Amino acid sequence: MKNQTQSIVESVLEMRKNIRVDVKIPHDEVDRIVVNRLIGIRNFEGNQNKDMTYIDKTIKFFLTEDEFQKYAIEKNEIEY
Numbered sequence: 001m002k003n004q005t006q007s008i009v010e011s012v013l014e015m016r017k018n019i020r021v022d023v024k025i026p027h028d029e030v031d032r033i034v035v036n037r038l039i040g041i042r043n044f045e046g047n048q049n050k051d052m053t054y055i056d057k058t059i060k061f062f063l064t065e066d067e068f069q070k071y072a073i074e075k076n077e078i079e080y
Contacts, residue, residue, distance in 0.1 A: 032078060035062045039072050 041047065042055045060068055070076050 031062055035059060035071070036078060039075075042072060043075060 038055055038059050042052050042059065056068075056072070059072055063071065071078050
């Protein structure tokens with residue numbers, strides 16, 4: 001059963017890899033995606049008792065102090 005499950009998982013992962021396509025998106029959209037991901041990591045419930053200062057510093061590379069307060073701490077959605 002384990003080998004069959006592993007085979008299915010490998011097949012799905014291979015299929016996902018094969019259907020990937022290159023897309024061109026603006027750099028500011030890439031930044032927005034990265035910042036959203038970093039904020040998600042920072043605010044993840046499992047990380048509440050961990051030191052996330054290194055994540056905060058990375059987020060602050062992209063955001064001002066006011067934006068950091070609004071989006072990372074107050075958890076507002078990033079506006080376009």
